[in-house]
Amino acid sequence: MSRNDRPKACDIFGYRPVSFETAFPEIKNFEMEVDFEPELLRDSYTAHFSMDKRPTEYIDCRESLCYRGGFSVRDIFSEMVGKRETKYDGWQMCRGYLGSPKGKVEYQACVSRWKVRVSIEYNSVPTTPPETEHQLNPPRS
Numbered sequence: 001m002s003r004n005d006r007p008k009a010c011d012i013f014g015y016r017p018v019s020f021e022t023a024f025p026e027i028k029n030f031e032m033e034v035d036f037e038p039e040l041l042r043d044s045y046t047a048h049f050s051m052d053k054r055p056t057e058y059i060d061c062r063e064s065l066c067y068r069g070g071f072s073v074r075d076i077f078s079e080m081v082g083k084r085e086t087k088y089d090g091w092q093m094c095r096g097y098l099g100s101p102k103g104k105v106e107y108q109a110c111v112s113r114w115k116v117r118v119s120i121e122y123n124s125v126p127t128t129p130p131e132t133e134h135q136l137n138p139p140r141s
């Protein structure tokens with residue numbers, strides 16, 4: 001079984017890169033560093049993102065047994081921009097679960113995690129936060 005045969009967060013929520021101009025017009029520049037700590041595998045990795053190399057809305061979990069795994073980049077930026085914070089340094093836990101080959105049996109929550117560091121440079125003239133921000137990730141019924 002290949003290690004890419006289980007749907008990850010991006011397969012479910014989409015691979016769109018975060019559209020910073022529309023979603024976060026007050027961000028002038030940013031840098032994001034992500035260190036992945038997998039639960040079972042040992043192929044941890046570090047990834048760097050910036051305005052020139054944008055992340056997708058969700059970063060996928062690379063744990064091979066994990067379903068729907070990943071974390072939301074947009075959530076981090078939404079919270080930071082809402083509070084106008086310039087630094088974030090914290091852990092993001094995987095949202096996925098470890099399951100049987102077809103995903104029918106849920107063994108346990110995936111405990112892979114990412115150490116995430118973000119620094120944001122804001123535009124000097126504050127713009128009004130978009131009031132529709134919370135509607136960008138509507139709950140799916």
Ligand SMILES: [Zn+2]
Binds near residue numbers: 063094111
């Ligand atoms: Zn996972």
